[in-house]
Amino acid sequence: MRLSPAVSTLKPSATIAAAAKAKQLKAQGIKVYDFTLGEPDFNTPEHIQAAAIKAMQEGHTHYTASGGIVELKQAVCRLYERDYGLKITPNMVVVSNGAKHAIHNVLTALCGPGDEVIIPTPYWVSYSALVELTGATPVLIPTTPESGFCLSRQQLEAAISPKTRLLMLNSPSNPTATVYPPERLEELAKVCVAKDIFILSDEIYEKLIYGDAKFRCVATFGPDVAAKTIIISGVSKAYAMTGWRIGWSIAPVELTQAIDNLQSQETSNPCSVSQYAAVAALDGPQDSVAEMLEKFTERRNYVIKRFREIPNIKFVEPTGAFYMFFDVSAYFGKKLGGGKVVKDATEFCTALLEEAHVALVTGDAFGAPGYARLSFATNIPLLEAGIDRLAAFLKG
Numbered sequence: 119m120r121l122s123p124a125v126s127t128l129k130p131s132a133t134i135a136a137a138a139k140a141k142q143l144k145a146q147g148i149k150v151y152d153f154t155l156g157e158p159d160f161n162t163p164e165h166i167q168a169a170a171i172k173a174m175q176e177g178h179t180h181y182t183a184s185g186g187i188v189e190l191k192q193a194v195c196r197l198y199e200r201d202y203g204l205k206i207t208p209n210m211v212v213v214s215n216g217a218k219h220a221i222h223n224v225l226t227a228l229c230g231p232g233d234e235v236i237i238p239t240p241y242w243v244s245y246s247a248l249v250e251l252t253g254a255t256p257v258l259i260p261t262t263p264e265s266g267f268c269l270s271r272q273q274l275e276a277a278i279s280p281k282t283r284l285l286m287l288n289s290p291s292n293p294t295a296t297v298y299p300p301e302r303l304e305e306l307a308k309v310c311v312a313k314d315i316f317i318l319s320d321e322i323y324e325k326l327i328y329g330d331a332k333f334r335c336v337a338t339f340g341p342d343v344a345a346k347t348i349i350i351s352g353v354s355k356a357y358a359m360t361g362w363r364i365g366w367s368i369a370p371v372e373l374t375q376a377i378d379n380l381q382s383q384e385t386s387n388p389c390s391v392s393q394y395a396a397v398a399a400l401d402g403p404q405d406s407v408a409e410m411l412e413k414f415t416e417r418r419n420y421v422i423k424r425f426r427e428i429p430n431i432k433f434v435e436p437t438g439a440f441y442m443f444f445d446v447s448a449y450f451g452k453k454l455g456g457g458k459v460v461k462d463a464t465e466f467c468t469a470l471l472e473e474a475h476v477a478l479v480t481g482d483a484f485g486a487p488g489y490a491r492l493s494f495a496t497n498i499p500l501l502e503a504g505i506d507r508l509a510a511f512l513k514g
Protein backbone atom coordinates (compact mmCIF):
# COMPACT_ATOMS: atom_id res chain seq x y z
CA MET A 119 0.00 0.00 0.00
CA ARG A 120 1.21 3.52 -0.70
CA LEU A 121 1.69 5.20 2.67
CA SER A 122 2.72 8.78 3.37
CA PRO A 123 6.47 9.45 3.45
CA ALA A 124 6.12 10.37 7.13
CA VAL A 125 4.84 6.96 8.25
CA SER A 126 6.26 4.62 5.62
CA THR A 127 9.62 4.40 7.45
CA LEU A 128 8.14 4.60 10.93
CA LYS A 129 8.92 1.60 13.13
CA PRO A 130 6.76 0.52 16.06
CA SER A 131 8.04 1.61 19.47
CA ALA A 132 10.72 -0.97 20.32
CA THR A 133 9.74 -1.22 23.97
CA ILE A 134 6.11 -1.84 23.08
CA ALA A 135 7.22 -4.33 20.40
CA ALA A 136 9.44 -6.20 22.90
CA ALA A 137 6.57 -6.34 25.38
CA ALA A 138 4.26 -7.65 22.64
CA LYS A 139 6.73 -10.45 21.86
CA ALA A 140 6.81 -11.43 25.52
CA LYS A 141 3.00 -11.40 25.57
CA GLN A 142 2.91 -13.76 22.57
CA LEU A 143 4.95 -16.32 24.52
CA LYS A 144 2.72 -15.84 27.56
CA ALA A 145 -0.32 -16.50 25.36
CA GLN A 146 1.23 -19.89 24.53
CA GLY A 147 1.15 -20.69 28.25
CA ILE A 148 4.87 -20.05 28.79
CA LYS A 149 5.97 -18.33 32.01
CA VAL A 150 7.81 -15.22 30.88
CA TYR A 151 10.00 -13.06 33.13
CA ASP A 152 9.04 -9.77 31.59
CA PHE A 153 11.21 -6.71 32.30
CA THR A 154 10.42 -4.77 29.15
CA LEU A 155 7.89 -2.11 30.00
CA GLY A 156 8.69 1.05 31.89
CA GLU A 157 5.64 1.28 34.07
CA PRO A 158 5.11 0.95 37.80
CA ASP A 159 3.46 -2.33 38.79
CA PHE A 160 1.54 -0.57 41.58
CA ASN A 161 -2.13 0.25 41.34
CA THR A 162 -3.07 3.92 41.13
CA PRO A 163 -3.47 5.13 44.76
CA GLU A 164 -7.03 4.87 46.06
CA HIS A 165 -7.70 8.55 46.69
CA ILE A 166 -6.91 9.21 43.01
CA GLN A 167 -9.26 6.45 41.89
CA ALA A 168 -11.95 7.90 44.20
CA ALA A 169 -11.53 11.34 42.59
CA ALA A 170 -12.12 9.79 39.17
CA ILE A 171 -15.31 8.05 40.34
CA LYS A 172 -16.52 11.29 41.92
CA ALA A 173 -15.79 13.19 38.70
CA MET A 174 -17.89 10.73 36.71
CA GLN A 175 -20.73 10.88 39.21
CA GLU A 176 -20.65 14.68 39.09
CA GLY A 177 -21.03 14.58 35.34
CA HIS A 178 -17.49 15.48 34.27
CA THR A 179 -17.86 13.14 31.33
CA HIS A 180 -17.99 15.72 28.54
CA TYR A 181 -15.49 17.56 26.39
CA THR A 182 -13.29 19.92 28.38
CA ALA A 183 -11.22 22.84 27.15
CA SER A 184 -8.90 21.32 24.55
CA GLY A 185 -5.73 22.13 26.49
CA GLY A 186 -7.07 20.80 29.79
CA ILE A 187 -9.27 21.97 32.67
CA VAL A 188 -8.21 25.11 34.53
CA GLU A 189 -8.24 23.19 37.84
CA LEU A 190 -5.52 20.86 36.57
CA LYS A 191 -3.45 23.65 35.05
CA GLN A 192 -3.62 25.44 38.39
CA ALA A 193 -2.64 22.24 40.21
CA VAL A 194 0.38 21.95 37.88
CA CYS A 195 1.33 25.56 38.72
CA ARG A 196 1.05 24.82 42.45
CA LEU A 197 3.18 21.70 42.06
CA TYR A 198 6.10 23.55 40.43
CA GLU A 199 5.93 26.38 42.98
CA ARG A 200 5.74 23.92 45.91
CA ASP A 201 8.43 21.52 44.73
CA TYR A 202 10.87 23.77 42.84
CA GLY A 203 9.95 27.36 43.71
CA LEU A 204 9.16 27.92 40.04
CA LYS A 205 6.42 30.41 39.28
CA ILE A 206 4.39 29.51 36.22
CA THR A 207 0.90 30.49 35.10
CA PRO A 208 -1.93 28.34 33.67
CA ASN A 209 -1.48 29.95 30.23
CA MET A 210 1.93 28.26 30.05
CA VAL A 211 0.45 24.76 30.50
CA VAL A 212 -1.17 22.39 28.02
CA VAL A 213 -2.43 19.06 29.36
CA SER A 214 -2.12 16.24 26.83
CA ASN A 215 -2.70 12.49 26.46
CA GLY A 216 0.44 11.54 28.32
CA ALA A 217 3.93 13.01 28.23
CA LYS A 218 4.56 11.31 24.89
CA HIS A 219 1.75 13.28 23.28
CA ALA A 220 3.04 16.46 24.91
CA ILE A 221 6.46 15.85 23.32
CA HIS A 222 4.87 15.24 19.95
CA ASN A 223 2.93 18.50 20.24
CA VAL A 224 6.01 20.53 21.13
CA LEU A 225 8.06 19.07 18.28
CA THR A 226 5.22 19.64 15.81
CA ALA A 227 4.81 23.22 16.99
CA LEU A 228 8.51 24.04 16.80
CA CYS A 229 10.18 21.94 14.12
CA GLY A 230 9.86 21.27 10.43
CA PRO A 231 11.86 20.22 7.37
CA GLY A 232 15.35 21.69 7.38
CA ASP A 233 15.53 21.95 11.18
CA GLU A 234 17.87 19.90 13.33
CA VAL A 235 17.19 18.54 16.80
CA ILE A 236 20.08 17.48 19.01
CA ILE A 237 19.46 14.26 20.96
CA PRO A 238 22.14 12.82 23.25
CA THR A 239 22.27 9.02 23.01
CA PRO A 240 21.39 6.56 24.51
CA TYR A 241 17.91 8.08 24.20
CA TRP A 242 14.29 7.12 24.68
CA VAL A 243 13.06 5.25 21.61
CA SER A 244 10.36 7.71 20.62
CA TYR A 245 12.49 10.88 20.47
CA SER A 246 14.01 10.39 17.03
CA ALA A 247 10.80 8.95 15.58
CA LEU A 248 8.80 11.95 16.76
CA VAL A 249 11.41 14.38 15.41
CA GLU A 250 11.37 12.62 12.03
CA LEU A 251 7.57 12.84 11.89
CA THR A 252 7.90 16.64 11.79
CA GLY A 253 10.31 16.43 8.83
CA ALA A 254 13.21 17.68 10.98
CA THR A 255 16.47 15.77 11.34
CA PRO A 256 17.59 14.17 14.62
CA VAL A 257 21.28 14.80 15.31
CA LEU A 258 22.37 11.98 17.60
CA ILE A 259 25.33 12.71 19.88
CA PRO A 260 26.78 9.68 21.71
CA THR A 261 27.57 9.90 25.41
CA THR A 262 29.65 7.42 27.37
CA PRO A 263 29.29 5.46 30.61
CA GLU A 264 32.44 7.23 31.87
CA SER A 265 30.53 10.54 31.80
CA GLY A 266 27.46 8.94 33.41
CA PHE A 267 25.87 9.20 29.97
CA CYS A 268 25.85 13.00 30.19
CA LEU A 269 26.35 15.32 27.23
CA SER A 270 29.26 17.76 27.70
CA ARG A 271 29.24 21.46 26.88
CA GLN A 272 31.93 20.85 24.27
CA GLN A 273 29.87 18.14 22.60
CA LEU A 274 26.82 20.39 22.52
CA GLU A 275 28.73 23.33 21.07
CA ALA A 276 30.23 21.11 18.37
CA ALA A 277 26.81 19.71 17.43
CA ILE A 278 25.10 23.08 17.04
CA SER A 279 24.62 24.32 13.49
CA PRO A 280 22.63 27.23 12.03
CA LYS A 281 19.80 24.71 11.55
CA THR A 282 19.61 23.65 15.21
CA ARG A 283 16.21 24.34 16.69
CA LEU A 284 16.13 22.28 19.85
CA LEU A 285 18.10 20.22 22.34
CA MET A 286 16.24 17.28 23.89
CA LEU A 287 17.27 16.40 27.44
CA ASN A 288 15.96 13.63 29.65
CA SER A 289 17.10 13.53 33.27
CA PRO A 290 16.55 11.12 34.97
CA SER A 291 17.03 9.22 31.75
CA ASN A 292 15.28 6.35 30.12
CA PRO A 293 17.15 4.09 29.32
CA THR A 294 20.39 4.94 31.18
CA ALA A 295 18.73 5.68 34.57
CA THR A 296 21.34 8.37 35.24
CA VAL A 297 20.71 11.93 36.40
CA TYR A 298 22.53 14.99 35.10
CA PRO A 299 24.39 16.93 37.81
CA PRO A 300 22.65 20.35 38.13
CA GLU A 301 25.88 22.20 37.20
CA ARG A 302 26.09 20.33 33.89
CA LEU A 303 22.45 21.05 33.13
CA GLU A 304 23.02 24.73 33.79
CA GLU A 305 26.09 24.79 31.55
CA LEU A 306 24.12 23.20 28.70
CA ALA A 307 21.14 25.50 29.26
CA LYS A 308 23.36 28.59 29.10
CA VAL A 309 24.82 27.42 25.77
CA CYS A 310 21.27 27.05 24.41
CA VAL A 311 20.33 30.53 25.60
CA ALA A 312 23.46 32.02 24.01
CA LYS A 313 22.76 30.24 20.72
CA ASP A 314 19.00 30.91 20.81
CA ILE A 315 18.07 27.22 20.86
CA PHE A 316 15.09 25.74 22.70
CA ILE A 317 15.55 23.00 25.31
CA LEU A 318 12.93 20.31 25.62
CA SER A 319 13.48 18.91 29.10
CA ASP A 320 11.63 15.63 29.59
CA GLU A 321 11.34 15.39 33.38
CA ILE A 322 8.83 12.53 33.58
CA TYR A 323 11.03 10.59 36.08
CA GLU A 324 11.65 13.63 38.32
CA LYS A 325 10.26 11.98 41.49
CA LEU A 326 12.29 8.77 41.11
CA ILE A 327 15.74 9.68 42.41
CA TYR A 328 18.14 7.46 44.41
CA GLY A 329 21.17 7.96 46.63
CA ASP A 330 22.97 11.28 46.34
CA ALA A 331 21.59 12.21 42.93
CA LYS A 332 19.85 15.57 42.73
CA PHE A 333 17.03 16.35 40.36
CA ARG A 334 16.90 19.90 39.01
CA CYS A 335 14.09 21.29 36.90
CA VAL A 336 15.79 23.00 33.95
CA ALA A 337 13.45 26.01 33.97
CA THR A 338 14.74 27.00 37.43
CA PHE A 339 18.10 28.31 36.14
CA GLY A 340 16.74 31.84 35.71
CA PRO A 341 14.34 33.74 33.46
CA ASP A 342 16.64 33.63 30.41
CA VAL A 343 16.76 29.81 30.57
CA ALA A 344 13.03 29.53 31.38
CA ALA A 345 12.24 31.57 28.26
CA LYS A 346 13.95 28.91 26.11
CA THR A 347 12.80 25.83 28.04
CA ILE A 348 9.85 23.54 27.54
CA ILE A 349 9.27 21.23 30.49
CA ILE A 350 7.57 17.91 29.82
CA SER A 351 6.19 15.80 32.63
CA GLY A 352 3.06 14.01 33.79
CA VAL A 353 1.48 11.68 36.30
CA SER A 354 2.32 8.35 34.63
CA LYS A 355 5.45 7.33 36.53
CA ALA A 356 5.27 9.11 39.91
CA TYR A 357 1.61 8.24 40.60
CA ALA A 358 1.40 4.85 38.83
CA MET A 359 -1.04 6.31 36.30
CA THR A 360 0.34 5.13 32.95
CA GLY A 361 -3.09 4.08 31.68
CA TRP A 362 -4.81 7.35 32.51
CA ARG A 363 -2.83 9.23 29.85
CA ILE A 364 -2.16 12.59 31.42
CA GLY A 365 1.01 14.57 30.73
CA TRP A 366 1.78 18.23 30.16
CA SER A 367 4.06 20.77 28.58
CA ILE A 368 5.09 24.00 30.26
CA ALA A 369 6.33 26.54 27.76
CA PRO A 370 6.42 30.26 27.01
CA VAL A 371 2.89 31.62 26.45
CA GLU A 372 3.14 32.10 22.68
CA LEU A 373 4.33 28.55 22.13
CA THR A 374 1.69 27.22 24.54
CA GLN A 375 -1.01 28.93 22.49
CA ALA A 376 0.30 27.23 19.33
CA ILE A 377 0.39 23.83 21.08
CA ASP A 378 -3.17 24.35 22.31
CA ASN A 379 -4.31 25.23 18.77
CA LEU A 380 -2.63 22.09 17.46
CA GLN A 381 -4.17 19.87 20.12
CA SER A 382 -7.63 21.40 19.53
CA GLN A 383 -7.42 20.27 15.91
CA GLU A 384 -5.69 16.97 16.56
CA THR A 385 -7.23 15.22 19.58
CA SER A 386 -9.29 17.78 21.53
CA ASN A 387 -8.98 17.39 25.29
CA PRO A 388 -7.32 14.50 27.11
CA CYS A 389 -9.79 12.24 29.00
CA SER A 390 -11.96 14.42 31.27
CA VAL A 391 -12.12 11.88 34.11
CA SER A 392 -8.35 11.36 34.06
CA GLN A 393 -7.84 15.09 34.37
CA TYR A 394 -9.85 15.21 37.60
CA ALA A 395 -7.92 12.21 38.88
CA ALA A 396 -4.68 14.03 38.09
CA VAL A 397 -5.81 17.06 40.14
CA ALA A 398 -6.24 14.68 43.11
CA ALA A 399 -2.80 13.20 42.42
CA LEU A 400 -1.06 16.57 42.43
CA ASP A 401 -3.01 18.27 45.21
CA GLY A 402 -3.67 15.25 47.43
CA PRO A 403 -1.40 13.50 49.96
CA GLN A 404 1.99 12.62 48.53
CA ASP A 405 2.66 9.64 50.86
CA SER A 406 2.03 7.12 48.11
CA VAL A 407 4.78 8.70 45.98
CA ALA A 408 7.21 8.29 48.89
CA GLU A 409 6.03 4.72 49.53
CA MET A 410 6.48 3.73 45.89
CA LEU A 411 9.91 5.38 45.84
CA GLU A 412 10.87 3.32 48.89
CA LYS A 413 9.88 0.14 47.05
CA PHE A 414 11.73 1.21 43.89
CA THR A 415 14.80 1.96 46.02
CA GLU A 416 14.73 -1.55 47.51
CA ARG A 417 14.44 -3.08 44.05
CA ARG A 418 17.16 -0.87 42.67
CA ASN A 419 19.54 -1.86 45.48
CA TYR A 420 18.68 -5.52 44.97
CA VAL A 421 19.29 -5.36 41.23
CA ILE A 422 22.63 -3.55 41.68
CA LYS A 423 23.76 -6.19 44.20
CA ARG A 424 22.82 -9.03 41.85
CA PHE A 425 24.40 -7.44 38.77
CA ARG A 426 27.66 -6.85 40.64
CA GLU A 427 27.86 -10.64 41.04
CA ILE A 428 27.51 -11.35 37.32
CA PRO A 429 30.91 -11.54 35.62
CA ASN A 430 31.70 -9.36 32.59
CA ILE A 431 28.59 -7.20 32.79
CA LYS A 432 29.32 -3.46 32.92
CA PHE A 433 26.85 -0.86 34.10
CA VAL A 434 26.54 2.60 35.60
CA GLU A 435 24.52 2.41 38.83
CA PRO A 436 21.00 3.69 38.29
CA THR A 437 20.39 6.97 40.17
CA GLY A 438 16.96 7.73 38.73
CA ALA A 439 13.94 6.19 36.96
CA PHE A 440 13.64 2.39 37.23
CA TYR A 441 16.02 0.77 34.78
CA MET A 442 19.19 -1.28 34.86
CA PHE A 443 21.03 -0.49 31.64
CA PHE A 444 23.96 -2.80 31.11
CA ASP A 445 26.67 -3.64 28.60
CA VAL A 446 26.46 -7.26 27.44
CA SER A 447 28.98 -7.00 24.61
CA ALA A 448 31.54 -9.14 26.48
CA TYR A 449 29.22 -12.07 25.78
CA PHE A 450 29.07 -11.66 22.01
CA GLY A 451 30.65 -14.58 20.16
CA LYS A 452 30.57 -16.78 23.30
CA LYS A 453 28.50 -19.88 23.86
CA LEU A 454 25.41 -18.91 25.87
CA GLY A 455 22.47 -20.94 27.20
CA GLY A 456 21.14 -23.53 24.75
CA GLY A 457 24.43 -23.24 22.82
CA LYS A 458 23.34 -19.89 21.34
CA VAL A 459 26.00 -17.56 19.99
CA VAL A 460 25.02 -13.95 19.37
CA LYS A 461 26.74 -11.04 17.66
CA ASP A 462 24.77 -8.05 18.91
CA ALA A 463 22.37 -6.88 21.61
CA THR A 464 19.24 -7.53 19.56
CA GLU A 465 20.27 -11.15 18.96
CA PHE A 466 21.21 -11.37 22.63
CA CYS A 467 17.73 -10.27 23.78
CA THR A 468 16.02 -12.59 21.30
CA ALA A 469 18.11 -15.59 22.43
CA LEU A 470 17.53 -14.74 26.10
CA LEU A 471 13.79 -14.63 25.54
CA GLU A 472 13.72 -17.86 23.55
CA GLU A 473 16.04 -19.83 25.84
CA ALA A 474 15.44 -18.40 29.30
CA HIS A 475 12.07 -16.68 28.80
CA VAL A 476 13.50 -13.45 30.14
CA ALA A 477 12.32 -10.37 28.24
CA LEU A 478 14.54 -7.27 28.06
CA VAL A 479 14.76 -4.44 25.54
CA THR A 480 17.79 -4.31 23.26
CA GLY A 481 20.07 -1.29 23.51
CA ASP A 482 19.90 -1.04 19.71
CA ALA A 483 16.45 0.50 20.22
CA PHE A 484 18.00 3.29 22.28
CA GLY A 485 20.96 4.05 20.03
CA ALA A 486 23.18 2.02 22.39
CA PRO A 487 24.59 -1.03 20.63
CA GLY A 488 25.92 -3.65 23.03
CA TYR A 489 23.47 -2.75 25.80
CA ALA A 490 20.25 -4.20 27.20
CA ARG A 491 17.65 -2.58 29.44
CA LEU A 492 15.91 -4.26 32.33
CA SER A 493 13.00 -2.44 33.97
CA PHE A 494 12.93 -3.01 37.74
CA ALA A 495 9.42 -1.59 38.08
CA THR A 496 8.36 -5.02 39.24
CA ASN A 497 8.48 -7.11 42.43
CA ILE A 498 11.64 -8.58 43.95
CA PRO A 499 10.66 -12.28 43.66
CA LEU A 500 10.19 -11.79 39.90
CA LEU A 501 13.47 -9.87 39.67
CA GLU A 502 15.22 -12.63 41.63
CA ALA A 503 13.92 -15.40 39.39
CA GLY A 504 14.60 -13.40 36.20
CA ILE A 505 18.16 -12.45 37.18
CA ASP A 506 18.85 -16.09 38.21
CA ARG A 507 17.80 -17.14 34.72
CA LEU A 508 19.81 -14.36 33.07
CA ALA A 509 22.92 -15.39 35.05
CA ALA A 510 22.42 -19.06 34.12
CA PHE A 511 21.98 -18.13 30.44
CA LEU A 512 25.23 -16.16 30.50
CA LYS A 513 27.11 -19.14 31.98
CA GLY A 514 26.21 -21.10 28.83
Ligand code: PLP
Pocket residue numbers: 156215216217218219242288291292320322352353354360363364365
Ligand atom coordinates in the same frame (compact mmCIF):
# COMPACT_ATOMS: atom_id res chain seq x y z
N1 PLP B 1 9.40 10.23 28.35
C1 PLP B 1 10.14 9.18 28.74
C2 PLP B 1 11.60 9.34 28.87
C3 PLP B 1 9.52 7.94 28.99
O1 PLP B 1 10.26 6.89 29.36
C4 PLP B 1 8.13 7.83 28.83
C5 PLP B 1 7.44 6.53 29.04
O2 PLP B 1 8.02 5.48 29.04
C6 PLP B 1 7.41 8.95 28.44
C7 PLP B 1 8.07 10.14 28.22
C8 PLP B 1 5.93 8.88 28.18
O3 PLP B 1 5.14 9.03 29.28
P1 PLP B 1 3.56 8.93 29.15
O4 PLP B 1 3.19 7.54 29.50
O5 PLP B 1 3.04 9.93 30.14
O6 PLP B 1 3.19 9.29 27.76
